Amino acid sequence: MPLPDPLPDLPVRQVLPALADAVRESGAAVLVAPPGTGKTTLVPLALADRVEGRVVIAQPRRVAARAAARRMADLLGERVGETVGYAVRGERRIGARTRIEVVTTGLLVRRLQHDPELAGTGAVLLDECHERQLDSDLALAFAIEVRAALRPELALLAMSATAHEERLAALLGGASGPAPVLRAEGRTHPVDVVWAPPPRPVDPPHGLRVDPRLLDHVAATVRRALDEQEGDLLVFLPGAGEIAGVAGRLAPVRGDVEVVTLHGRQSGTEQDTALRPTTGRRRVVLATAVAETSLTVPGVRVVVDAGLSRVARTDLARGLGALVTVPVSRAAATQRAGRAGRQGPGRVYRCWAETDHERLPAYPEPEIAVADLTGFALQLACWGHPDGTGLALPDQPPTAAMRVARETLDALGAVGPDGRATARGRAIAAIGTHPRLARALLDGARGLGARRAAEVVAVLSEAASGGDDLVAVWRRLRAGSDPASGRWRAEARRLRAALDEPLPATAAVGVDPDATGSGPPDDLAAGLLVGLAYPERLARVRQPGGTTYLMAGGTAADLAPGSGLAGTQWLAIAVADRAPGRRGALVRQAAVIDEATAREAGAALLREDREIAWSDEDGAVLARDVTRLGAIVLVDRPLARPDPAAVTAALLDGLRRVGLSLLTWTPAARGLRERLAFCRYALGPPWPEVTDAALLAGADAWLGPELVTARRRADLARIDVASALRRLVPWPQAARLDEVAPERLPVPSGSRYRVDYTDPASPVLAVKLQETFGWREVPRIADGRVPVLLHLLSPAGRPVAVTGDLGSFWRTGYPQVRAELRGRYPRHPWPADPTEAAPTRQLRPRNR
Numbered sequence: 079m080p081l082p083d084p085l086p087d088l089p090v091r092q093v094l095p096a097l098a099d100a101v102r103e104s105g106a107a108v109l110v111a112p113p114g115t116g117k118t119t120l121v122p123l124a125l126a127d128r129v130e131g132r133v134v135i136a137q138p139r140r141v142a143a144r145a146a147a148r149r150m151a152d153l154l155g156e157r158v159g160e161t162v163g164y165a166v167r168g169e170r171r172i173g174a175r176t177r178i179e180v181v182t183t184g185l186l187v188r189r190l191q192h193d194p195e196l197a198g199t200g201a202v203l204l205d206e207c208h209e210r211q212l213d214s215d216l217a218l219a220f221a222i223e224v225r226a227a228l229r230p231e232l233a234l235l236a237m238s239a240t241a242h243e244e245r246l247a248a249l250l251g252g253a254s255g256p257a258p259v260l261r262a263e264g265r266t267h268p269v270d271v272v273w274a275p276p277p278r279p280v281d282p283p284h285g286l287r288v289d290p291r292l293l294d295h296v297a298a299t300v301r302r303a304l305d306e307q308e309g310d311l312l313v314f315l316p317g318a319g320e321i322a323g324v325a326g327r328l329a330p331v332r333g334d335v336e337v338v339t340l341h342g343r344q345s346g347t348e349q350d351t352a353l354r355p356t357t358g359r360r361r362v363v364l365a366t367a368v369a370e371t372s373l374t375v376p377g378v379r380v381v382v383d384a385g386l387s388r389v390a391r392t393d394l395a396r397g398l399g400a401l402v403t404v405p406v407s408r409a410a411a412t413q414r415a416g417r418a419g420r421q422g423p424g425r426v427y428r429c430w431a432e433t434d435h436e437r438l439p440a441y442p443e444p445e446i447a448v449a450d451l452t453g454f455a456l457q458l459a460c461w462g463h464p465d466g467t468g469l470a471l472p473d474q475p476p477t478a479a480m481r482v483a484r485e486t487l488d489a490l491g492a493v494g495p496d497g498r499a500t501a502r503g504r505a506i507a508a509i510g511t512h513p514r515l516a517r518a519l520l521d522g523a524r525g526l527g528a529r530r531a532a533e534v535v536a537v538l539s540e541a542a543s544g545g546d547d548l549v550a551v552w553r554r555l556r557a558g559s560d561p562a563s564g565r566w567r568a569e570a571r572r573l574r575a576a577l578d579e580p581l582p583a584t585a586a587v588g589v590d591p592d593a594t595g596s597g598p599p600d601d602l603a604a605g606l607l608v609g610l611a612y613p614e615r616l617a618r619v620r621q622p623g624g625t626t627y628l629m630a631g632g633t634a635a636d637l638a639p640g641s642g643l644a645g646t647q648w649l650a651i652a653v654a655d656r657a658p659g660r661r662g663a664l665v666r667q668a669a670v671i672d673e674a675t676a677r678e679a680g681a682a683l684l685r686e687d688r689e690i691a692w693s694d695e696d697g698a699v700l701a702r703d704v705t706r707l708g709a710i711v712l713v714d715r716p717l718a719r720p721d722p723a724a725v726t727a728a729l730l731d732g733l734r735r736v737g738l739s740l741l742t743w744t745p746a747a748r749g750l751r752e753r754l755a756f757c758r759y760a761l762g763p764p765w766p767e768v769t770d771a772a773l774l775a776g777a778d779a780w781l782g783p784e785l786v787t788a789r790r791r792a793d794l795a796r797i798d799v800a801s802a803l804r805r806l807v808p809w810p811q812a813a814r815l816d817e818v819a820p821e822r823l824p825v826p827s828g829s830r831y832r833v834d835y836t837d838p839a840s841p842v843l844a845v846k847l848q849e850t851f852g853w854r855e856v857p858r859i860a861d862g863r864v865p866v867l868l869h870l871l872s873p874a875g876r877p878v879a880v881t882g883d884l885g886s887f888w889r890t891g892y893p894q895v896r897a898e899l900r901g902r903y904p905r906h907p908w909p910a911d912p913t914e915a916a917p918t919r920q921l922r923p924r925n926r
Contacts, residue, residue, distance in 0.1 A: 088116030106234040111262035131200030140166040168572040183213035201233035203792040210444035210512040268421040275431040283403035297327035309379025316386040340365040381418040381426040407619035455483035464497030518611035536570035605671030607678025608650035615651040630708025632663035683708040690724035692732030747799035752835035755821040761840035766806035826917035844869040851915040
């Protein structure tokens with residue numbers, strides 16, 4: 079194929095001969111070239127002249143794929159669809175003479191699954207590898223394996239705008255050593271950086287929320303740039319909502335300025351309009367990250383960067399996906415700034431402080447680290463590598479995310495016990511949308527009809543916005559009153575066409591496979607399809623008339639204030655997200671359903687149980703027949719005659735969960751437990767262990783007959799705990815308990831006082847000092863092994879001394895105590911030698 083003459087004077091021209099030689103000699107290579115060097119358009123043209131067969135170049139985004147094809151066709155002086163064509167989801171412009179085909183990476187993955195040999199293809203170019211999208215990682219890994227196992231002559235070229243060439247070269251080269259790496263140095267025009275932070279502090283992004291004060295500042299910075307600079311402006315914002323917000327703030331603008339938008343929710347025609355050069359009026363192009371790479375927006379000399387990006391995050395525990403707004407990475411900020419220098423000297427206004435710039439992350443996180451991996455795992459299962467082992471993936475998928483993905487695929491019937499794709503799984507993968515949505519399409523179409531099923535799934539797959547009432551959004555799209563109607567119709571047509579392909583004979587959940595599509599009204603039809611896709615998000619209101627719902631997956635979800643869905647009993651929630659720090663999720667989009675539809679859609683979550691269990695909330699045993707839809711209780715009937723053994727087991731469970739406080743601990747019971755604890759401490763087994771843990775673990779044994787007859791919490795409180803504890807003591811030990819650990823001890827005065835066993839290591843005997851006269855040693859218990867600790871009291875019962883060595887106390891401590899007490903209690907005897915004195919409880923008589 080002859081190259082256009084002359085080729086545009088772009089930096090990549092200098093490496094085209096060396097690149098062609100490297101690909102011819104090694105079969106694979108890596109090209110590192112900054113944005114604006116011409117790699118996306120000139121390299122495919124150059125390689126098409128050197129390889130046999132078609133050159134396929136894969137782009138992560140549809141808008142970039144169409145723009146690249148159009149640019150190459152313009153260079154050849156042809157229309158798209160002749161030598162150069164493209165294929166993206168729902169749109170294809172390819173002709174019999176097409177030698178260069180631009181596709182999205184997702185389409186390339188499906189093509190590789192359908193035809194691993196890529197018949198008729200001579201080279202595969204993977205562009206923008208640095209973006210690390212899931213489809214890009216899969217396309218790279220699959221193409222490398224195809225070349226190694228089936229098509230050694232297939233040329234592979236990975237192209238990246240940033241320097242990750244070592245890893246890419248190692249993957250492409252395999253066992254033979256790294257593939258050659260070539261560099262095209264950028265020759266972009268100089269771009270001045272203007273640091274333009276907001277004049278007053280703004281709140282950091284939280285979930286999807288962006289502080290309106292930042293949008294005010296972005297609009298003001300745009301007006302400033304229009305006054306200070308020449309040429310068109312490209313403004314980077316995180317999402318379509320912020321684009322609309324800034325567009326509204328810019329109205330009205332000067333008559334010579336046109337505001338244009340560019341984001342992923344627009345139709346292809348609308349996106350192409352933003353990329354088409356114009357004359358006469360200056361343009362302000364408000365764009366999302368779709369304009370970061372691959373695209374040249376003509377006329378742009380100025381970039382205004384809000385400094386934010388929107389990325390997907392997955393809450394694995396709750397099964398919720400969410401888009402969150404995060405600070406842009408330094409690498410992305412550099413690429414955004416480069417848009418201003420593609421066609422001449424430019425300027426970038428960064429809406430943050432220079433001191434904050436170095437605190438930004440160096441690179442964006444690869445999608446594999448944070449995204450929902452269900453579709454990724456299904457592609458691996460279809461390829462024959464369910465866990466990705468052995469594939470040349472840039473990074474291995476996280477274990478937890480892959481486990482959740484495989485569980486989801488198993489529930490969909492998409493994978494078998496060995497992890498490989500089933501026939502149903504291959505049919506789901508062939509639909510070309512998320513596996514959950516493909517399942518809803520396949521199963522829902524059987525009862526609702528292909529048209530309605532495809533239309534609702536198109537609403538879900540295109541993430542159509544416009545309020546939280548999904549059915550209202552669907553009706554606007556169908557009526558053509560929504561700006562996204564064109565793109566939605568194209569996706570609905572594609573999905574409906576996919577249903578015409580031969581499908582495995584898999585029965586749908588709760589729908590009639592012979593139905594013609596008359597079925598339920600739109601509300602219930604939409605709810606059924608949402609429920610088939612996300613059964614764990616079927617939700618029932620917690621309080622009648624309220625706005626808080628419990629989803630079948632167990633997570634609470636709230637409607638936004640003023641939602642038109644408020645007051646409905648059941649919802650099928652299509653989109654919900656949980657912002658950091660928020661306990662429940664916020665409903666973003668849902669359809670109203672009834673209980674019958676919820677049961678139909680969530681049939682796999684339905685279960686009927688006879689439950690006899692302890693309830694922490696009620697503090698009692700509940701015996702009931704329960705029907706549940708996941709975490710939602712549909713039916714709850716009390717049991718009149720529950721199984722006694724099950725009740726006993728539930729009481730034991732409650733006792734172990736709540737603790738021994740459910741029992742009534744009389745002073746006698748507490749004292750006996752303390753004496754047994756002392757025996758265990760002093761003498762060891764076979765004296766029983768009576769710690770909380772031990773008593774709870776063996777409760778069924780020592781509580782015995784009383785527990786068997788108990789039916790409720792009050793019955794536990796009536797158990798004679800002291801009698802029950804004695805069952806723990808073997809007979810020989812039981813007979814000696816009063817000897818080993820006497821409840822009371824005699825003292826020289828003839829009194830008997832209670833021993834305090836609170837501390838098993840040091841039992842205490844509290845006694846008045848005068849009643850111990852004549853004792854030379856403290857008494858010992860536990861077969862003489864343990865001395866008691868004497869708490870010696872004054873005549874008024876106040877402690878005056880503590881001792882475990884009475885002989886030493888009489889010699890050294892008593893004289894000082896005697897001197898003090900003689901003055902305080904003169905009518906009491908205080909002998910000089912207490913070991914020879916008679917113990918007494920009496921006062922001395924008064925002198926008459």
